[in-house]
Amino acid sequence: MSDPVDPDSSASPETGASPEASANHEIETPESSDFVAVAATTFTTVFLAELGDKTQLAALLLSAESGRPGVVFAGAALALICSSLAGVLLGRWLAAVLPAKRLERISGVLMMSLGLWLGGQATFGLLQPVLDLSTP
Amino acid sequence: MQLPLLASTFLTVFVAELGDKTQLTIVTISGTSNNTLAVFLGSAGALVLASLLGALAGGSLSSLIPPDALQLAASLGFLVIGLRLILRSGTDAP
Numbered sequence: 578m579s580d581p582v583d584p585d586s587s588a589s590p591e592t593g594a595s596p597e598a599s600a601n602h603e604i605e606t607p608e609s610s611d612f613v614a615v616a617a618t619t620f621t622t623v624f625l626a627e628l629g630d631k632t633q634l635a636a637l638l639l640s641a642e643s644g645r646p647g648v649v650f651a652g653a654a655l656a657l658i659c660s661s662l663a664g665v666l667l668g669r670w671l672a673a674v675l676p677a678k679r680l681e682r683i684s685g686v687l688m689m690s691l692g693l694w695l696g697g698q699a700t701f702g703l704l705q706p707v708l709d710l711s712t713p
Numbered sequence: 714m715q716l717p718l719l720a721s722t723f724l725t726v727f728v729a730e731l732g733d734k735t736q737l738t739i740v741t742i743s744g745t746s747n748n749t750l751a752v753f754l755g756s757a758g759a760l761v762l763a764s765l766l767g768a769l770a771g772g773s774l775s776s777l778i779p780p781d782a783l784q785l786a787a788s789l790g791f792l793v794i795g796l797r798l799i800l801r802s803g804t805d806a807p
Binding site: 611612613615616617618619620621622623624625626627628648649650651652653654655656657658659660661662663664665666667668669671672675677678679680681682684685686687688689690691692693694695696698699700702703 | 715718719720721722723724725726727730731733734735736737738739740741742743744745746748749750751752753754755756757758759760761762763764765766779780781782783784785786787788789790791792794795796797798799800801802803
C-alpha cells in the first residue's frame with residue numbers, strides 16, 4: 578500500500594500560500610481573456626460573412642410574416658445552432674486526425690481562396706452599375 | 714399545427730447552411746483553436762443574431778448597406794485569417 582497523500586498537505590507545502598494563490602489567479606486571467614478573444618473573433622467573422630448572405634433567409638422569414646414568423650425564426654435559429662455545432666465538431670475531429678501544422682496550412686489556403694473568391698464576387702457586384710453605365 | 718412549419722424551416726435552413734462558407738469558417742477556426750466552447754458560442758450567437766437582424770430589417774438593411782459591401786468586408790477578414798494561419802504554419806515548423 579502506498580502512503581495516503583493528504584490533499585491538504587500537498588496543497589500547502591509552504592506557509593506563504595496566499596501570495597501563491599493570488600499568483601494562480603493572475604495566471605487564470607489571460608486564459609479567460611483568450612476565451613473572450615476567440616469568441617469575439619469567431620463572432621465577428623461569422624457575423625460579417627453571414628449578414629451579407631442573409632437575404633435568402635430574410636425573404637423566407639418575410640414570406641412567412643403573414644403566417645407565423647416566430648415559428649419560422651425558431652426553426653431557423655435551431656438549424657443554425659445545429660449547423661455551427663456540426664462545424665465545430667468537424668473541426669475538432671480534423672484537429673485530432675491531422676497534424677496541427679498541416680491543418681493550419683490547409684485551413685489557411687482554404688480561407689485565402691474563400692476570401693479571394695468572395696472578394697472578387699463582391700467587387701464585381703459593386704462595380705456592376707459602373708460597368709453597365711460605361712457600356713452603351 | 715406548428716410542428717410541420719418548424720420542421721420544414723429547420724430542414725431548409727440546415728441543408729442550406731451545410732457546406733456553406735460560414736460552416737467552412739467555423740470548421741477552420743475550431744480546428745486551429747483549442748477553445749471549442751468559445752468558437753461554438755461565438756459562431757452560434759453570430760448566426761442567430763445575423764438572421765434576427767436580417768428578419769427584423771428585411772429589405773431595408775440591404776438598401777442601407779449593400780450586401781456586396783458586407784461581403785467585401787468579410788472577404789478581407791477571410792484573407793487576414795488565412796494569411797495568419799499560413800504564416801503560423803510556416804514558423805517554428807520542422
